[in-house]
Amino acid sequence: MEAVAEKPLTIPGFPRPLKNHEMIVNMGPQHPSTHGVLRLELIVDGEVIVDMIPHIGYLHRCFEKHAEYMSNYQQVIPYCDRMDYIAAMSNDLGYAIACETMLGIKVPERVEYIRVIMAELQRIASHLLAIGTFGMDIGAFTPFLYCFRDRERILDLFEQTCGARLLYNYIWIGGLSHDVPPDFAGKVADFCTSFKPTIKELNSLLTHNKIFVERTAHVGVLQADVAVNYGASGPVLRGSGVEWDLRRNDPYSIYDRFEFDIPVGRGEVGTVGDCWDRYIVRVREMEQSLRILEQAIGQIPEGNVQSAIPKRIRPDSADLYVRTETPKGELGYYIVADGTTSPSRVKVRPPTFVNLSILPAMSRGAMIADVIAILGSIDIVLGEVDR
Amino acid sequence: MGRYFKNIFDAVRTILIGMRITARHLFTPSVTIQYPDVKLKLPARARNRLYVNMDDCIGCDQCSMACPVNCITIETIKSTSDVDLGVTSVGSKKRLYVPVFDIDIAKCCYCGLCVYPCPTECIKMTEVFEFSEYERENLIYNFATMTPAEVDDAKRKLAASESTAATKPAPASRGTNS
């Protein structure tokens, strides 16, 4: 206690020396609500956040270095799975599309439809987890388990298709690893019908709960222009009222064939761009994903699930950036090929890495409990932030 | 002032709605199962522990090369022309002894990439998922069936045939290991 520093304390990343009444609180790397090993150095005045310095990299697994050292392009996919392990399908999809664009491959129609179905199921699964953990951050434990219950049903579908529940390695360059099981479409349809009442229940239990609204409305407001300047994407950007979804605005795969709306935050219970808006965007996106699923399952054509590609992919030296809309936002792969069988550089633009960089700007002036809410509303996955 | 009372009213109303939902769930059957006593049947495609049928392995090293985490170690010894190692169940002729076929299942990432390139379909992922061990060494699975004596024997034979081959200009014999 007597070791109060005589000279003012300076912190890397914080522009000025600490004032006397300010205190540093380390939130993380081991903390129940940092969704992994994220460390937030909070500079607080009582319970009010003066500034925050995020420290990431605790889960850095050298994805980009690994990708360069793989002996072929295909081997990168299991590593892509492990970036955003909550939405591994979407990660694989982005990488596969990037490689296919580079090789100029057109995948069969059946593959495109199955990919869209998988990506949308994955979006629902990921949003369920995001919503559930967000509720738990606010203190509601029960919705979390209801969300997990339904997420398990999606994972069951995935397991029946590709044998894995979390890290699928299902979407391959030029196709898929397996065809879907025979009764897949029926099961997805069953899921769609039975999932709708659950969303309603979730809405009455959590979304419109007064305490939940009080905790999230007007908290962590992110203005649209700030969001764009910070490069926010996904529900974080749409929560700020920007109608921007790559599935619509920069269509990839066959998303231009489906009808769906882009839900945006409208500030129904608070300010546009607050935590509740980001949350409700996710809930409504699940409904839209169900719409896409219902359209897609009826149209799956027959056909092959692997296009004829060489065993060893060897693209010409080129570089390109391909982006897809994962549940968390814009996932970009910048791939530099040098004419060999392995990529020379794979840079990933993880959506949550960028979204997380807005956290200090959103949290200044908020309270400690709000930081938890804001962090939960961004929906980070540290596997992807740190790669 | 109206807002004040509306807030209180909303709070009470939404809390009661929430309580109704949780109370209803109190009497719905639970979705969890008692795991070690009750087990779900895994789908046929479940990707879990790797298994290698050594009778069919031709030592081609394809699985090892496909592995993104290098968890498969294969060593081969060329057989001499006088030995017949038999054929695999799909009919390809075995030309290599496989004295070492180790899978470090602790490193394995269960991606299944090793299964597809195998020409004889001898490596596959099984449904076994309960195989935790107390010692890390126990997770290195040795699939090779050759005894040390057999390995030595094969090596000696190969060395002998190579030394004879070196004396006369024989056509370079290439293994399937490409």
Place this chain on the structure above:
Amino acid sequence: MKELLVDLLGNELLVYVLMAFVPLLWILPFALFAVWWERKIAAHMQDRLGPMRTGGWHGWAQTIADILKLIQKEDIIPTAADRLLFSLAPFVVFIGAYTAFAAIPFSAAYVGTEINIGLFYIIAVSSFVVIGLLMAGWSSNNKWSLFGAMRSAAQVVSYEIPIALTLLAVVMIVGSFDLQEINRAQSGSILNWFIFQKFPLLFAAALIYFVASLAEVNRTPFDIPEAESELVAGYHTEYGGMKFALFFLAEYANMFAVSIIAATVFLGGWNSPFGEALSGPLWGVFWVLSKSMGFVFVQMWLRWTLPRLRVDQLMYVGWKVLIPFSFVIILGVGFWVLLEG
């Protein structure tokens, strides 16, 4: 009851000591049961099963196994902690929760100390808890603990006001702080229970008392002192083993204490809901315990339904909602009593 025992044993001091242990005989099994019960309720509300293995039938022995484990654990005191305060704090908290039981009437025949300011005494000693929480938070020398302690101090002190005010409304009607007196005033019929009298004033008072008592015992939605998603575990972050168990015990003892007060003051205490039928000293124990268990159940039910409030919203609810309403109730009840003569 006391006189009876004094006659039986012939030693007044021995009787006092014995009677001091009687609530413990109830609190310990209750805590063990309530923890298991809460886990079961939580599980079934969440479509799970909860503990199922220990002890056979629905894991009934789970909490006994837990407490045995906690007893065996090493007693760790962080080097940077203030050793004396750190070790003392759980006891202070538990004493605060336990002493309240001295004045709680379990039956028409049994009350630990029949003092004529029983209710006043309970309100006074239950604020003892906050000292323990502050001690725990401060002595842990952990910023999260300190946050938890500061929050709980602010919370408990604020919410004692609506608690005291709503209880005061009943006291005004009965004209006594004596809990047995309050019980007797509600006897006869279910309609004599205070929750149904002077409708809706005392009904609202009961509601306010219940909400405020949730905050008093740090239950959701007012569990911010130990909000596990924010403050890790609040003031007991650094505690383990038996010391942690004591905090836990105190929490459940407190839960039960506020519930039994609610049952006594508003729901007729040991009075049977069927008038004179099924009443008597033992039936009294049954009625008061089941009423308070009902309150405990609602506390658990709320916990697994609701999110938690933020610290400033908690203060808002306390000072701007509950306290003004309690004043209105006091005023209304006062006039009502005055007009009735």
Place this chain on the structure above:
Amino acid sequence: MIPQEILDTLIKQFPGVTFELKKAGSGDPSILVPPDRILDVSRFLRDDDRMAFDSLMCLSGVDYTGGRMGVVYHLDSMTKRHKVTLKVEVSDDQPECQSVESVWKTANWHEREAFDLFGIRFAGHPDLRRILLPDDWVGHPLRKDYELPEYYRGMKVPY
């Protein structure tokens, strides 16, 4: 607007600066910008009404080997719906480039990452620290000439 038009506008706007349009194979076409003008160019691209590149999708460091390293900027205009790729080439031994953090805040963490993994110094960056690796890590691992250290704080690095 296609990259060629953007290039023409840039040449008109910045006389005396050499820009170069490149396209390799199936890749994206890109405009090569000198490292000391990238800030001006970025600001122009963001603020000019015809361009309106309001968002920086991605900023990546690349080691091209042979003494050349690069920074690649993928810009996107959400209002005009067009994209462009800017490239900056720097030398291997003294990689230094202007920071565009003041133009797009996204660049803050991306530039820290490029500094961390490639050692490219971004002049004018407010807080250029390592981001993914530990603060005391030696070297910049994504460079092609990077050699894995034997030990890090007494721990053996290759397991």
